[in-house]
Amino acid sequence: MTLFTRGLASAALFLGLTLPATAEITVTDLRDRTVTLEKPAERVLLGFYYEDFLAVTGPGAVDRIVALSKSPWADWRPGQWAAYTAAFPQLNDLPDVGDTESATFSVEAAIAARPDLVLLAGWQYDALGENVAQFEAAGIPVVTLDYNAQTVEKHVLSTRVLGAVMGQPERAEKLASLYQSRMQDTLDRVAKAGPSAKKVYVELAQKGPDEVGNSYGKGMWAGVIEMVGGQNIAKGQIENWGPLSPEYVLAEQPDIILLAGSEWLNKPAAVLLGFGADPALAQDRMAAYLGRPGWSELPAVKAGEVYGIYHGGTRALSDYVYVRYIAKALHPDAFADVDPAAEIADHYHDWLPIDAAGIFVVKYE
Known part of the structure; x- marks a missing residue:
């Protein structure tokens, strides 16, 4: 469960402080890749974990999305999509880059949206395989998250990584701590109750x-x-x-x-x-x-x-x-x-x- 930054950024993230806009951010993502951003992302291609992105990024999060892998949201959870588009109609107008499940994900369309960060679920990153190199060649960092693993450790790490790259380490830490405490309380109660x-x-x-x-x-x-x-x-x-x-x-x-x-x-x-x-x-x-x-x-x-x-x-x-x-x-x-x-x-x-x-x-x- 490692989260690294350089220089001042390292100390700031360790202490849970808000980073200056110019601070370089380096994280180890959920595919154990070291990724560096010059500053918190402002233009995000969002592949999955839509609500987690909104929760961690906080107010103004929708305005920082420039493209979506839309189908896993709009088609898999249409009621949820309808609720968010009613509140934020601009979601309907965002470019849809396709999805990896149906092999329609277009790296070219994603690059055309000019993101400064691509956020993918680990399973999306795995499906793209060597195509991820096209983002790297275009100078666009790719960060993976993994809530699918269903472990407290990876939930917490995903949350902290997301908070770091979006410039919200304090908010992320509160959410990570809440998750840890609720899960620990659950396991403690189960243990006390017995098999x-x-x-x-x-x-x-x-x-x-x-x-x-x-x-x-x-x-x-x-x-x-x-x-x-x-x-x-x-x-x-x-x-x-x-x-x-x-x-x-x-x-x-x-x-x-x-x-x-x-x-x-x-x-x-x-x-x-x-x-x-x-x-x-x-x-x-x-x-x-x-x-x-x-x-x-x-x-x-x-x-x-x-x-x-x-x-x-x-x-x-x-x-x-x-x-x-x-x-x-x-x-x-x-x-x-x-x-x-x-x-x-x-x-x-x-x-x-x-x-x-x-x-x-x-x-x-």
Whole structure:
């Protein structure tokens, strides 16, 4: 977890001070690359981690974006995109440089936007491969972040690196400290509660009850379940993600069911959660899943332990909220005073330029 600067910049960042505009900044990014900026970035090509960029950079952050990899925001989280473009219509007018997932990312279009910094997720950097050299040849620094790793260490380092390159080390340190403290509090409560024998089944509730959606053997929700002491029934059955057979789920008799919902468009049977979600519709869509053959006899359904959780909530600075939500389902007494819905509202109020207007965690009633 290393953050280096030179001369005066080194001392200033170490102490968490605001750097002079002319101070040279050197960071070690999340692909262990040493990158130097002459000063905090003013013209950013933003590849991913849009809300984390806004949270760390603070007021005026949108004005410092000159181009976007738009699809992972507008297409993956359309409700979130709609909320931000309503508040900041200029986002609609920014050049879209494509995305690495669909192999449409254009380095030429990115360079044409004249950024003084390219911010990429680690997975975007990996996908671009040797093409990154075109940015370097054009004299444009590239910095990688990695909230996808789902570790406290990399969340904190990503936040500090982002704060350094955007000239906001103090704000970044406050966010990093908040994340560390909430995660440590969560792990302390889990440890005090002791091991849980509860079995957990998570399903990506995108396709509707007639077709089985993905579960997670490693990473994503699997990583969270393991972190807070749950017994993930997909572990050992799926390498990363994929569907479990209905027969297997019934045989495992899960004690907790998590339906991961999002803001999907043109998915008429999906559990819709996130920005702009309707509480009554969310309950109706969850109820449809519980009508599957045999589900009425599952321990989770009989005990009322079925939850909806926002699929866009993992792998971000606010994901401690979703960790705590699952931990509370597993250890209700240990988390009796924790209100994850209030915590997500507080995160937006304190750190982001819009409110969390929607449903992000919900229990089936």
